[in-house]
Amino acid sequence: MRTSDRTQGKPLLVLRLYIAGDASAARRALDARKRIIEAAAEPINIEIIDILERPAEAEAAGILATPTLSDETVTPPRRLIGDISNTAHVLEYFGCSNKDTTA
Amino acid sequence: MIATEESAVDPVLERVKTGIEAFDDLVMGGLPRGRTTIVGGTPGSGKTVFATQFLAHGITDLGESGVFVTFEESPDEIEVNMASFGWNIRRWREQNQLVFVDASPKDRDELVVGDFDLAGLLARILHAVKAAKAKRLVLDSLTQLFDHFVADPTTVRRELLRIAAALKKEGLTVLMTAERNSEYGEISRHRIEEFVADNVVILRNALDKERRRRTIEVLKMRGSRHVEGEVPITLVENHGLVAVPLSSLRLEQQSSTKRVTSGNAELDRMTSGGLFRDSVTLVSGATGTGKTLLVTNFLAGGVAAGERALLVGYEESRGQLFRNARGWGVDFEAMEADGQLKVISLYPEAQSLPDHLLTIRELVEEFKPDRLAIDSLSALERIAPETGFREFLISLTSFIKQREIAGLCTATNKSLIGGQSASEQHISTLTDSIILLRYIQEGDMMNRGLMVLKMRGSEHDKQIRRFTIDSKGMHLGEPFGGAPDVFGDAAIAGPAT
Numbered sequence: 001m002r003t004s005d006r007t008q009g010k011p012l013l014v015l016r017l018y019i020a021g022d023a024s025a026a027r028r029a030l031d032a033r034k035r036i037i038e039a040a041a042e043p044i045n046i047e048i049i050d051i052l053e054r055p056a057e058a059e060a061a062g063i064l065a066t067p068t069l070s071d072e073t074v075t076p077p078r079r080l081i082g083d084i085s086n087t088a089h090v091l092e093y094f095g096c097s098n099k100d101t102t103a
Numbered sequence: 104m105i106a107t108e109e110s111a112v113d114p115v116l117e118r119v120k121t122g123i124e125a126f127d128d129l130v131m132g133g134l135p136r137g138r139t140t141i142v143g144g145t146p147g148s149g150k151t152v153f154a155t156q157f158l159a160h161g162i163t164d165l166g167e168s169g170v171f172v173t174f175e176e177s178p179d180e181i182e183v184n185m186a187s188f189g190w191n192i193r194r195w196r197e198q199n200q201l202v203f204v205d206a207s208p209k210d211r212d213e214l215v216v217g218d219f220d221l222a223g224l225l226a227r228i229l230h231a232v233k234a235a236k237a238k239r240l241v242l243d244s245l246t247q248l249f250d251h252f253v254a255d256p257t258t259v260r261r262e263l264l265r266i267a268a269a270l271k272k273e274g275l276t277v278l279m280t281a282e283r284n285s286e287y288g289e290i291s292r293h294r295i296e297e298f299v300a301d302n303v304v305i306l307r308n309a310l311d312k313e314r315r316r317r318t319i320e321v322l323k324m325r326g327s328r329h330v331e332g333e334v335p336i337t338l339v340e341n342h343g344l345v346a347v348p349l350s351s352l353r354l355e356q357q358s359s360t361k362r363v364t365s366g367n368a369e370l371d372r373m374t375s376g377g378l379f380r381d382s383v384t385l386v387s388g389a390t391g392t393g394k395t396l397l398v399t400n401f402l403a404g405g406v407a408a409g410e411r412a413l414l415v416g417y418e419e420s421r422g423q424l425f426r427n428a429r430g431w432g433v434d435f436e437a438m439e440a441d442g443q444l445k446v447i448s449l450y451p452e453a454q455s456l457p458d459h460l461l462t463i464r465e466l467v468e469e470f471k472p473d474r475l476a477i478d479s480l481s482a483l484e485r486i487a488p489e490t491g492f493r494e495f496l497i498s499l500t501s502f503i504k505q506r507e508i509a510g511l512c513t514a515t516n517k518s519l520i521g522g523q524s525a526s527e528q529h530i531s532t533l534t535d536s537i538i539l540l541r542y543i544q545e546g547d548m549m550n551r552g553l554m555v556l557k558m559r560g561s562e563h564d565k566q567i568r569r570f571t572i573d574s575k576g577m578h579l580g581e582p583f584g585g586a587p588d589v590f591g592d593a594a595i596a597g598p599a600t
Contacts (some may be wrong), residue, residue, distance in 0.1 A: 081214065
């Protein structure tokens with residue numbers, strides 16, 4: 001389904017990043033988020049959800065660990081937990097190509 | 104069963120009742136408020152039932168709501184599985200008395216890279232605690248959480264410590280379950296108990312001589328006393344876990360001096376006035392020596408004196424018991440019709456020994472008899488491992504005495520002449536009186552003999568008396584002339600000279 005979206009040029013990948021407050025791990029995850037968006041060959045939307053402020057959403061999504069980067073548009077949801085600083089690896093995991101490699 | 108004391112006893116530890124009455128007695132009134140208890144057990148040992156009961160009791164009886172964090176079954180599964188214990192989880196959920204945090208395994212692609220924390224879980228728990236205004240919290244089971252993050256046990260351990268500390272700060276009384284690999288091995292996988300628990304409780308479901316034996320044991324109570332040793336438990340429909348208390352916890356019953364008739368005037372004379380009101384008498388003898396007859400006399404004698412009598416039979420059907428009685432001139436039907444007698448016939452194999460004990464207790468609570476006969480203990484012994492049987496006897500005899508009931512139990516000897524049955528060995532120290540019925544050979548004649556072997560707190564006739572049985576019942580006659588050996592394998596009296 002993502003391929004059909006792609007042809008229309010909308011934000012193709014919608015991810016959610018679950019973090020807890022402003023702990024150092026959360027700040028690292030937010031930095032990584034920026035780099036992922038910049039490195040992606042296609043537009044990516046990564047919504048930030050601070051579970052300390054929005055615990056109900058963590059409950060609904062069944063989040064145990066933070067940071068968690070999650071693609072909830074697919075069934076079953078696809079999740080990456082822990083260290084998301086390896087941009088190339090993250091993009092590959094969510095099936096998105098990297099600017100450098102696609103050039 | 105002895106109470107141990109740790110150094111720092113906090114006299115003001117408030118107690119949180121679990122709803123498992125006899126268990127609360129073991130831990131001096133309940134789990135200490137604001138503390139963390141680990142309940143360990145093998146699969147099927149009743150951990151989830153224990154945990155749910157802890158929450159249910161708070162909700163239904165004490166107005167304390169709870170949070171259930173489930174790592175194993177989904178909330179809907181728990182709702183269904185626990186319904187048979189009479190817990191309406193659906194309604195509690197609707198009224199926010201019970202809030203679930205659903206951390207059960209879900210279908211998802213997941214990859215863990217590097218370091219993470221469980222802040223997500225903690226945030227969800229605290230959110231649920233706030234929603235329910237919870238006082239009690241259950242995490243079931245931690246082992247599943249470790250399995251979820253199987254590559255990072257160190258991280259899970261660190262995070263659990265953090266969660267436990269946060270929950271303690273909230274003043275919650277926390278019960279965490281943990282899986283064990285074996286009944287008598289290490290306390291839990293991942294050694295969870297070592298780093299988070301103030302208290303450790305073990306549930307067991309061990310196989311002992313082909314029988315399941317469920318027990319509960321309090322292993323550790325930080326800063327508090329508890330009773331040591333395994334206590335039998337059973338799962339009861341519409342109730343949950345029931346611990347079967349052992350008598351040694353409360354041996355305060357005082358002995359009465361009031362006598363009641365044994366139902367046989369001659370036997371009353373031999374015992375200097377009959378049996379004591381709150382005593383347990385064992386009648387032991389080989390098959391056919393007249394044990395059931397003695398039971399029948401005992402019941403009829405009570406009813407004739409205006410008492411209520413209860414017979415729990417494990418060997419013969421009701422029809423058979425009624426026919427026997429009629430053969431000795433006793434009309435059980437009329438007594439039952441008058442509401443003075445109740446005869447219950449049970450199949451020993453139908454339930455476990457602790458369940459049998461509960462059945463007897465329920466019957467007694469319901470019928471409120473003045474005297475109770477159990478025929479026979481040997482039939483019950485068949486179905487139980489030895490330790491279980493001894494515990495059963497201790498509980499039974501102390502219960503009978505507490506209720507100030509006159510109890511009469513029978514035990515069957517395996518050999519026809521002389522010999523001791525195992526139940527006899529067990530019960531002889533627990534009963535107040537022992538009556539032996541024996542076949543005694545004299546020359547080429549086989550006669551029956553009766554002897555009062557023991558009578559606590561009273562004088563009694565120590566002779567071995569001849570007796571006969573006819574359509575009017577038992578007739579005690581003269582003592583045997585010689586000195587027959589009623590204990591040995593060959594109970595042969597010397598030839599009458």
